[in-house]
Amino acid sequence: MNQLLALFRLDLRLFFQDRRSLVLLFLVPIGIASFMGTLTSNLGKPSDRGGIGLIVVDQDRSDLSAGLVSALGKDANFQVLETNETVARQWVLSGRRPVALVVPEGFGANALFGLFNTNRKPVITVLFDPSRSMERQMVEGLLVPKVFQALAENALTVESLRSLVREGVARIEATPPDPSWDQTTVRKLMDQTDTWLAEQTNSRPFQREGSTSAAEGEIGLPLPYTTRVEALVKGEAAYNAYAHSFAGMGVQFVLMAMIDLAVGLLRDRESGVFRRLRSLPLSRTTLLAGKAVAWAAIALISLVGCFAFAMLVFGVRVQGSWVGFVGVLLATSFLASTLGLALAAVGRTPAGTRGFAIGFILLMVMVGGAWFPSFVFPKWLQTVSLAVPTRWAMDGLNAMTWRGLGWEAALPSMGVLLAFSALFAAITWKWFKWEA
Amino acid sequence: MVTPLLKAHHLVKRFGSRTAVEGVSFTLQRGESVGLLGPNGAGKSTTIGLLAGLLVPDEGEVQLEGSPIAGETDPRKRKLGLVPQELALYEELTARRNLEFFGSLQGLIGAKLHRAINEALQLVGLADRAGDLVKQFSGGMKRRLNLSVALLHDPELLLLDEPTVGVDPQSRNAIFDNIEQLRQRGKTILYTTHYMEEVERLCDRVIIVDHGRIVADDTLVGLKRRLAGTGRLTLDLSAAPEESTLQAFRNRSGITGVEVRETRVTMTVEDLTVGLAAVLEEVNRSGLRVRALESGQASLEDVFLDLTGRSLRDG
Ligand SMILES: Nc1ncnc2c1ncn2[C@@H]1O[C@H](COP(=O)(O)OP(=O)(O)OP(=O)(O)O)[C@@H](O)[C@H]1O
Ligand SMILES: [Mg+2]
Numbered sequence: 244m245n246q247l248l249a250l251f252r253l254d255l256r257l258f259f260q261d262r263r264s265l266v267l268l269f270l271v272p273i274g275i276a277s278f279m280g281t282l283t284s285n286l287g288k289p290s291d292r293g294g295i296g297l298i299v300v301d302q303d304r305s306d307l308s309a310g311l312v313s314a315l316g317k318d319a320n321f322q323v324l325e326t327n328e329t330v331a332r333q334w335v336l337s338g339r340r341p342v343a344l345v346v347p348e349g350f351g352a353n354a355l356f357g358l359f360n361t362n363r364k365p366v367i368t369v370l371f372d373p374s375r376s377m378e379r380q381m382v383e384g385l386l387v388p389k390v391f392q393a394l395a396e397n398a399l400t401v402e403s404l405r406s407l408v409r410e411g412v413a414r415i416e417a418t419p420p421d422p423s424w425d426q427t428t429v430r431k432l433m434d435q436t437d438t439w440l441a442e443q444t445n446s447r448p449f450q451r452e453g454s455t456s457a458a459e460g461e462i463g464l465p466l467p468y469t470t471r472v473e474a475l476v477k478g479e480a481a482y483n484a485y486a487h488s489f490a491g492m493g494v495q496f497v498l499m500a501m502i503d504l505a506v507g508l509l510r511d512r513e514s515g516v517f518r519r520l521r522s523l524p525l526s527r528t529t530l531l532a533g534k535a536v537a538w539a540a541i542a543l544i545s546l547v548g549c550f551a552f553a554m555l556v557f558g559v560r561v562q563g564s565w566v567g568f569v570g571v572l573l574a575t576s577f578l579a580s581t582l583g584l585a586l587a588a589v590g591r592t593p594a595g596t597r598g599f600a601i602g603f604i605l606l607m608v609m610v611g612g613a614w615f616p617s618f619v620f621p622k623w624l625q626t627v628s629l630a631v632p633t634r635w636a637m638d639g640l641n642a643m644t645w646r647g648l649g650w651e652a653a654l655p656s657m658g659v660l661l662a663f664s665a666l667f668a669a670i671t672w673k674w675f676k677w678e679a
Numbered sequence: 680m681v682t683p684l685l686k687a688h689h690l691v692k693r694f695g696s697r698t699a700v701e702g703v704s705f706t707l708q709r710g711e712s713v714g715l716l717g718p719n720g721a722g723k724s725t726t727i728g729l730l731a732g733l734l735v736p737d738e739g740e741v742q743l744e745g746s747p748i749a750g751e752t753d754p755r756k757r758k759l760g761l762v763p764q765e766l767a768l769y770e771e772l773t774a775r776r777n778l779e780f781f782g783s784l785q786g787l788i789g790a791k792l793h794r795a796i797n798e799a800l801q802l803v804g805l806a807d808r809a810g811d812l813v814k815q816f817s818g819g820m821k822r823r824l825n826l827s828v829a830l831l832h833d834p835e836l837l838l839l840d841e842p843t844v845g846v847d848p849q850s851r852n853a854i855f856d857n858i859e860q861l862r863q864r865g866k867t868i869l870y871t872t873h874y875m876e877e878v879e880r881l882c883d884r885v886i887i888v889d890h891g892r893i894v895a896d897d898t899l900v901g902l903k904r905r906l907a908g909t910g911r912l913t914l915d916l917s918a919a920p921e922e923s924t925l926q927a928f929r930n931r932s933g934i935t936g937v938e939v940r941e942t943r944v945t946m947t948v949e950d951l952t953v954g955l956a957a958v959l960e961e962v963n964r965s966g967l968r969v970r971a972l973e974s975g976q977a978s979l980e981d982v983f984l985d986l987t988g989r990s991l992r993d994g
Contacts, residue, residue: 515765519828522731522761522838523784526751678734 260592274606281621294322295378298331298343298370305351310393312346320385331370336475337652338641341375341618342382344368350468354394355403356410357467365468373474373482374641375618383470390467408437477562477647485557490640491613493549494575494633497542498608501583502600504538508587509596517677527677531584535668538580539573546572563643567653571639574660578632581667588675612637632663682745684709684758684836684867690729691738692722699725701891702739707836712868714878716983717888723871724764726888727840730869731761757785760834764841764871766821767828770814774805774824777813778831785832792831799827803857819850826857836867843877855880875980887986894986902982909935909977909985910951912958916942917968924965929988931957936984942970947977947985 259265299315301308316323324340331343345368357364367386371379412433415426476482511517520530550572553559561568586603590596608614610624611633617625628634639656642648683706692700700722707713717723728734730741732748740747743755768777778796787795800806803823813821826842839858843851858881862868870881878885878899885902887895895902919942928937928946933954936947948954951974962969977985984990 515763515767516769517767518728518731518733518763518765519761519767519781520784521733521751522756522759522763523781524752524754524756524786525784529752 260595265595270602272602275602275609278606278609278624281624294318294320295342295381296324296340297321297382298324298326298334298340300328300331300343300345301325302328302348303346303350306397307351307354307393308346310397311350311389314389314392314396315344315386318385318389320381332475335370335372336477336646337648338372338374338638338646341372341378343370344382344386345370351397354390354467355407358465364466367468367470369470369472370475371472373476374484374487374616374645376474378618379472383472386470387466394467405437405440408433408440412437476645477649483557483559483645485553486559486644487616487637487641489549489553489557489559490637490644491608493546494611494636494640495604495608495613496549497545497575497579498582498604498633499601500541500545501538501579502586502597502604504534504541505583505587505590505600506593506597508534508584509590509593512677513593521677527675530677531671531675535577535580535584538583539576542576542579543572546575559644561644562647564648564650564653565643567648567650568640568643570650570657571636571643571653571660574639574657574664575636577664578636578660578667581664581671584671584675585667588671588673607631608633610634632660635659635663681708683707683742684711684744685730685869686742686745687726687730687739688742689739690726690736690741692725692729692734693737699891700729700736703888703891703893704739705886705893705896707867707869709835709867710865711884712862712882713870714882714885715869715871715888716873716875716878716885718873718983718989721888722891723888724840725891727761727838727869727871731759731838732756733761757832758835760829760832760837762826762829762837762839762842764844766825768813768821768825771812773810773812774800774816775809777824778809778828781828782831787832795831795833799830802830802860803827804853817850819846819853822846822850823854823857826854830861834866836869837861838869838871840871841873842870843872843874875982879979885982887983889983889987895982899979902979906977906979906982906985909981910948910954911975911977911981912946912948912951912954913973914944914946914958914962914969915971916944916962917970918942920944920965920967924961924967927961927964928958931961933957936981936986936988938984938988938990945981945984945990947981 297315299312301312312323312325315321326334328345331340331345334340335343347365347367350365350367353363353365369379369383371382412430415430415433418426420426474482511520550559582604586596586600590600610620610628611617611631612620612628613633617628617634617637620628635656639653639660642652642656646652685707687703687705690700690703691698703722703726705713715723715726725734729736732741732751743758748755769780772780775796778799779792782792782795796809797806800809803826805820805823805827808816808820813824816824822842822845826839829837829839837858842858843854846854855877858868858870862881868881870878872878882899884898885895886893897905920939925937925939925944928934928944933949934946934957935949936945938945946954946958948958955974959969
């Protein structure tokens with residue numbers, strides 16, 4: 244019993260010794276749990292995520308297309324940006340927005356006829372980021388009621404109905420005589436309708452009651468348009484889901500590896516190696532620089548190994564710029580090494596540092612989108628994730644691999660990663676103690 | 680007068696409210712071999728740390744050949760070879776890789792480094808184990824490797840912080856032999872220990888520290904001369920003496936050091952005849968009985984007791 248008590252007290256004492264690590268050790272699971280909870284409770288509700296970033300290109304400029312754009316804009320599920328097709332393609336290609344709709348010229352003129360006549364259905368082009376087909380499907384689904392709503396509000400004018408009737412008359416005239424139905428009577432009926440419509444001097448649209456929601460009942464109707472879906476990747480590029488997962492896990496692995504190095508450095512301080520080092524004509528700067536470069540090299544080798552495997556086994560390709568790819572890998576490596584040093588600088592005991600570092604890095608990797616793509620995050624978390632360097636590493640690697648973008652597209656990622664490296668280096672510089 | 684190789688001038692080092700080193704001053708001349716002797720916590724390692732530039736003194740200054748070491752990268756640091764009290768080695772690497780690493784940081788490269796490594800390994804008798812991982816070494820072998828790292832760059836001054844701690848007598852002898860060889864080669868040595876016999880074997884001079892202060896700085900001959908005529912008395916009493924009895928011993932003139940271990944009391948006395956009479960008188964007065972009595976000339980082992988009133992080993 245005494246022994247048990249002694250063992251019990253020992254471990255509790257040791258555990259509560261390193262206060263600072265302890266606080267972080269408790270904060271981290273709270274952080275991770277909150278993160279997972281928010282995520283799972285938000286899945287499938289785009290509105291909570293600030294809406295799907297949707298681009299609409301209105302090439303028609305008709306009342307109907309304008310009505311469609313405004314109907315989409317009013318829906319909380321979307322965050323609509325209107326622009327031209329070139330910009331739309333660029334933004335989707337670079338991953339800034341997941342989906343773009345191109346409403347073609349003649350949409351307003353043809354949509355109503357499209358309901359009855361397959362030959363006149365306008366074609367809406369859906370441009371999307373192939374890593375985000377979930378959002379593409381949502382957009383396609385939600386588009387249907389919006390088009391009907393726009394039709395109901397903008398297309399049912401006297402003029403549009405008269406042209407519909409006149410087209411019917413023209414078709415009957417073009418049809419050869421058929422004894423199975425009374426063509427003359429139908430024609431007469433249509434002429435009367437046209438005359439009646441013409442008497443309605445005002446061309447105001449037919450307002451329908453509760454028109455905003457009325458459209459939803461009509462989804463069963465044949466659609467007034469068709470879609471053409473186009474996954475956007477550069478040139479020959481093709482989406483490879485492994486590219487994303489290897490980027491995510493590669494970054495995570497490399498950051499985790501830094502924990503061991505940081506803990507090793509703290510052990511060196513305890514073991515007396517630092518005393519020996521300090522007795523040599525060696526500066527603190529040289530020591531830190533040496534560690535930073537060595538650790539970055541370790542990180543780089545790990546990342547290269549990781550991607551080499553993905554390339555050989557899963558056919559992942561650098562479809563964009565190799566220069567940019569190597570640049571992002573280098574920047575990520577320096578991020579990792581400086582983060583490792585910063586951990587060693589702020590850490591006190593090796594064990595305590597390991598504890599909080601694991602949690603800290605997991606959180607960073609998750610918020611950075613290595614486990615789940617960041618677009619499933621709620622809006623605020625997506626904003627937060629921009630302040631997390633791993634997010635930028637992921638974006639940069641994705642851009643250079645399956646997105647197939649040019650080296651310029653790697654610059655923002657590299658810039659942010661190097662800025663974070665500088666921050667971590669500054670933390671190291673300020674806090675790292677090698678007095679033995 | 681020649682500039683001393685090393686000069687410590689009124690060094691003070693505090694850790695929080697504890698003063699580990701309190702006004703330590705001494706000099707080391709070239710080729711001297713000096714023992715830094717003191718019980719646990721006396722401030723030996725802290726002093727060594729100050730000398731080697733690991734710690735910045737709160738007061739005072741260390742001068743190497745007449746001027747203080749200028750910054751972390753002062754090339755004159757190469758004149759120093761530090762053997763830390765802890766085993767400052769990479770356990771996961773082989774002995775040779777350890778030597779290569781630390782040698783490179785000393786600025787050695789290529790054939791020069793290679794030669795230095797072989798010489799150092801030869802000296803400490805680890806040449807045949809150079810390729811083994813340090814973690815597979817015995818405690819004594821690790822100690823010897825720890826020593827050899829400090830020898831690579833052929834420093835003029837060796838600062839040895841308890842290089843034999845936790846080592847069996849055989850390995851200890853091996854290390855002594857190594858140090859003696861270095862001494863013969865003309866190295867200046869500062870050797871930290873709490874064993875007087877190590878100092879007697881390896882050093883010409885002893886600096887004795889206690890509670891961060893120097894209590895004696897003398898040659899062995901000088902210390903012995905100081906002890907000339909001093910006697911040592913050990914009594915085994917019928918029961919552990921009360922504090923008042925010990926105080927009475929201490930108050931008698933002629934009794935300089937008193938140390939108790941249960942019923943055994945060891946004292947240094949200026950004169951055996953006078954001292955013995957005084958001691959027996961006090962024992963009588965306390966009502967205790969003497970079960971056994973030993974007496975003789977004080978040895979160097981008793982110097983510390985004589986100087987501080989307590990013995991080295993029990994700090
Ligand atoms: N880093 C430190 N922080 C706080 N106190 C310290 C530190 N280093 C040493 N001390 C204190 O300074 C005093 C002297 O310690 P030091 O290590 O110099 O003793 P020492 O003579 O080398 O002892 P030993 O023979 O046990 O090695 C001790 O009281 C010790 O607790
Ligand atoms: Mg010590």
